[in-house]
Amino acid sequence: xRITKLKKVTLWMVIIFLFSAVLLAVLRSxxxxxxxxxxxxxxxxxxxxxxxxxxxxxxxxxxxxxxxxLVHRKIR
Amino acid sequence: xxxxxxxxxxxxxxxxxPLFLAALFKPVTxxxxxxxxxxxxxxxxxxxxxxxxxxxxxxxxxxxxxxxDIVIRHHKYxxxxxxxxxxxxxxxxxxxxxxxxxxxxxxxxxxxxxGRVAIVVLLANMFFSFSSLRGRIRFExxxxxxxxxxxxxxxxxxxxxxxxxxxxxxxxxxxxxxxVSGAAAATFVYHRLVRPRLLRRHAxxxxxxxxxxxxxxxxxxxxxxxxxxxxxxxxxxxxxxFYRERGLPVEEHHWTISSAPTESVYVxxxxxxxxxxxxxxxxxxxxxxxxxxxxxxRFSHVLHHEEDDLVFIAGGIGITPLMxxxxxxxxTRSDIRVLLLYANRTEEDIVFNRELQEIEAGEHPRLKTVxxxxxxxxxxxxxxxxxxxxxxxxxCGSSSGKAFYLCGPAGLVDGVIKIxxxxxxxxxxxxxxIFSFVN
Numbered sequence: 199x200r201i202t203k204l205k206k207v208t209l210w211m212v213i214i215f216l217f218s219a220v221l222l223a224v225l226r227s228x229x230x231x232x233x234x235x236x237x238x239x240x241x242x243x244x245x246x247x248x249x250x251x252x253x254x255x256x257x258x259x260x261x262x263x264x265x266x267x268l269v270h271r272k273i274r
Numbered sequence: 275x276x277x278x279x280x281x282x283x284x285x286x287x288x289x290x291x292p293l294f295l296a297a298l299f300k301p302v303t304x305x306x307x308x309x310x311x312x313x314x315x316x317x318x319x320x321x322x323x324x325x326x327x328x329x330x331x332x333x334x335x336x337x338x339x340x341x342x343d344i345v346i347r348h349h350k351y352x353x354x355x356x357x358x359x360x361x362x363x364x365x366x367x368x369x370x371x372x373x374x375x376x377x378x379x380x381x382x383x384x385x386x387x388x389g390r391v392a393i394v395v396l397l398a399n400m401f402f403s404f405s406s407l408r409g410r411i412r413f414e415x416x417x418x419x420x421x422x423x424x425x426x427x428x429x430x431x432x433x434x435x436x437x438x439x440x441x442x443x444x445x446x447x448x449x450x451x452x453x454v455s456g457a458a459a460a461t462f463v464y465h466r467l468v469r470p471r472l473l474r475r476h477a478x479x480x481x482x483x484x485x486x487x488x489x490x491x492x493x494x495x496x497x498x499x500x501x502x503x504x505x506x507x508x509x510x511x512x513x514x515x516f517y518r519e520r521g522l523p524v525e526e527h528h529w530t531i532s533s534a535p536t537e538s539v540y541v542x543x544x545x546x547x548x549x550x551x552x553x554x555x556x557x558x559x560x561x562x563x564x565x566x567x568x569x570x571x572r573f574s575h576v577l578h579h580e581e582d583d584l585v586f587i588a589g590g591i592g593i594t595p596l597m598x599x600x601x602x603x604x605x606t607r608s609d610i611r612v613l614l615l616y617a618n619r620t621e622e623d624i625v626f627n628r629e630l631q632e633i634e635a636g637e638h639p640r641l642k643t644v645x646x647x648x649x650x651x652x653x654x655x656x657x658x659x660x661x662x663x664x665x666x667x668x669x670c671g672s673s674s675g676k677a678f679y680l681c682g683p684a685g686l687v688d689g690v691i692k693i694x695x696x697x698x699x700x701x702x703x704x705x706x707x708i709f710s711f712v713n
Contacts, residue, residue, distance in 0.1 A: 200572070201708060202701055204344050208351045211286060215322075215355075219314030222293050226300075227307040 277339035288325065292317040295450060296441045303440070305370060312366025313441060319359035320435055320451075322352050323428060324458040331465035332513075332567065341572035343708040353403070357396050360431075364389065385438035392430045399423045412550070414525055425462055428455065470515070470526075473565035476501065477517065480562040481540060483555075486625050489547040490591060491555050492532065494540045495564055504568055506535050507576050508602035509595040509707075512543065512568030518558055525551050530594040530707075531569065536605035541566075544625065546591040573681070573707040575599050575610070581677035581703075585670055586614045587661060587690050589682025590623065595707055596681060597626050603639035611640045613669060617661050617686060619649045644669055661686065663693045673699045680706045 293314060303310060328336065329349040337345050368374045375382060399420065406416035432455045435442055442448050478495040486492055495514075497503045506512075508531075515526040529543035547553045573595055575584060586596045593616060603610055618624050624645060634641045646657040646665065657665065670676060678694055680687045687706055694704055 200341060200344055201347070201706070204347060204351075207282060208348060211282075212355055214286065215289060215318050218290050218293050219311055219318055222297050222314045223307050223310035225297060226303045226310050227305070 281336060281339065285325065289318060289321040292321060292441070292447055292450065295444070295447050299444045299446050300441060305440075308366050308369040312363050312369070313439075315359040315366065316363045316435065316439065317441065319356040319363070320431055321454065322356040322359070323431065324454045326353065326356075326424070327428075327458050327462040327465065331461050332570065333461075337570060342570040344572075347708065350403075353400065357400055360393055360396055364393070383438065385434050388430050388434040389438065392427060392434055395423055395427045395430060399427065414551075421466060425459070428458055469567070470565065473515070473567055474517070476565075477563035478541075478566045480516075480558055480560050480564060482560060483558050485556070486544060487623055490544060490625050491547075491558075492542050492544045493555065493558055493564075494533075494542040495566065496540045503538065503541055504566070506531055506541070506569035507571075507574040508534050508598040509574035510569035510571040510598075511595070512541070512566055512570070514543065515565040516558055516562060517564065518562045520557070522554050522557055523551055526565075526567075527551060528570070530598065532594040532597050534598055534601035534605055536602055541568075544591070544594045544597070548591075571595075571707065573679070573705060575677075575679065576602070578677060578705075582610050583676045584610060584612045585676050585678045586612060586616075587678060587680045587682070587686075588614065589617045589661075589686040590619075591625065592682030592686075592707075593625050594681075596679060597629075599679070600630075600633060600639065600641065603641075604633050604636065607638040609638065609640065612642070614641060614643045615646060615661055615665070615669060616643060617646045617648070617682065620647060621645075621651060621654055661690060663696070666690070666693055666697070673697050673703075676703065678704045680704065 296314075296317065305313070326349055329345050329352070332342060364377050368376050370376075372379075376386065402411065402416055402419050402423070405411045406413060411419075432451065436448065436451060442451060476498055478497055480493060481496045482492075482494040484492055511528050511530045513526055513528045515524060516522070517524060529545055531541055532544040533540065533542040545552055545555045547555060575581065576599075586599075588596050596614065600612065600614070602608075603612070614630070616624065616630075621627075630641075630643050633639075634643050644657055644665075646659065646661055647654055648658070648660055650656070650658045659665075673694065676699075678690075678699060680690055691704060691706070
């Protein structure tokens with residue numbers, strides 16, 4: 199019956215969604231481990247904080263950089 | 275089947291898209307495994323919740339191959355799943371550097387407070403939905419609450435995720451987020467505001483209202499002048515909003531179409547006085563109008579051409595979709611063999627009694643009707659009691675090659691399904707209408 203099919207399909211759907219979330223977590227955290235051990239050359243090991251700032255924080259970043267440059271000028 | 279499978283695949287791809295984008299554009303993080311699962315859960319629940327308005331909006335291209343009852347039921351299952359994910363989300367994030375301050379801390383950024391509000395709103399929404407299921411609040415009250423809490427929840431989780439979500443700092447995902455939320459909002463506005471106005475502008479006219487039995491009425495509707503009546507399959511249902519003035523309530527309800535599509539002039543629904551609204555149905559008069567949104571449903575013998583030996587099992591007002599099919603068979607001079615087991619309390623409760631006798635006396639379809647009364651009067655010489663395994667065995671004989679169509683109170687239908695399964699009837703040979711959306 200359709201309702202039995204729906205229950206089966208929904209169950210499989212939920213399993214796939216949960217599995218995908220876990221898979222993504224494994225992928226990301228595995229790469230951290232790889233980065234820590236420095237065993238996988240192909241993996242990007244740039245820490246998040248050293249990456250270019252995202253667009254949402256561009257203003258904040260620019261402001262901080264401007265402040266820094268002003269401080270430098272004053273020191274000079 | 276293929277069309278349904280395509281839609282399910284599309285739905286899954288849609289829900290998993292942000293995970294794919296996250297893996298593609300931000301494959302490295304400095305967070306722990308459980309923390310990352312928490313973030314993944316948030317992405318999935320956001321997508322599931324944003325697809326909910328589309329599932330509930332009766333969009334034809336989603337509903338047609340699957341059936342609205344199935345789509346609405348999926349909407350409910352996914353709401354429970356999304357609630358589970360959203361509750362797990364802060365618990366899993368608390369395994370990160372900030373610990374339980376995410377859950378119980380007061381000195382947290384405002385988007386975190388919004389996240390907390392989202393969980394409270396989601397739980398409140400679930401509470402009201404379950405209260406409606408148990409009949410503690412009226413369907414209309416629940417629907418109004420749902421219409422406020424649902425969009426509010428989507429707005430709150432959008433703002434929360436946009437300003438707090440780590441993955442949302444990627445421009446690709448942030449853009450995707452905005453598009454998804456915009457589409458969800460547009461779907462909701464169309465479903466609840468735009469479409470009702472369009473339907474009212476092209477409202478059908480009530481041309482006849484007559485009593486079938488003590489508390490059952492048939493309302494006939496004709497399309498507005500110059501317009502063609504919508505096409506439908508026998509057994510499908512329609513949403514009607516009556517505009518009757520005279521202080522009578524204006525509410526949208528769904529009823530099975532009891533007429534056959536072979537009747538080109540009008541479309542009718544046969545309605546039993548069961549609740550506050552339906553108790554006013556007899557006050558509907560010719561000249562009133564009704565907004566019609568139709569057709570819906572997959573409960574129709576014409577979708578199963580391979581079946582030619584049918585057993586219809588109905589209880590009370592559950593006869594209406596089956597009557598539509600029987601009328602269609604009569605009008606198309608079908609040779610299908612139909613056994614109708616029709617359960618009622620008393621002889622006076624039998625709807626369409628005379629018409630069923632007339633069709634039975636004819637040749638198309640080859641109909642045999644067996645009435646079963648639970649509170650039969652003294653003058654009744656037919657079957658008494660309830661539809662049970664003995665009666666099914668006595669009247670159906672072997673179940674081999676037969677297809678069963680069931681419609682009526684949930685207790686009756688569930689009981690008959692159990693009996694039929696015990697007799698080895700395959701699932702594909704049992705068709706039931708899950709007519710109520712609230713259970």
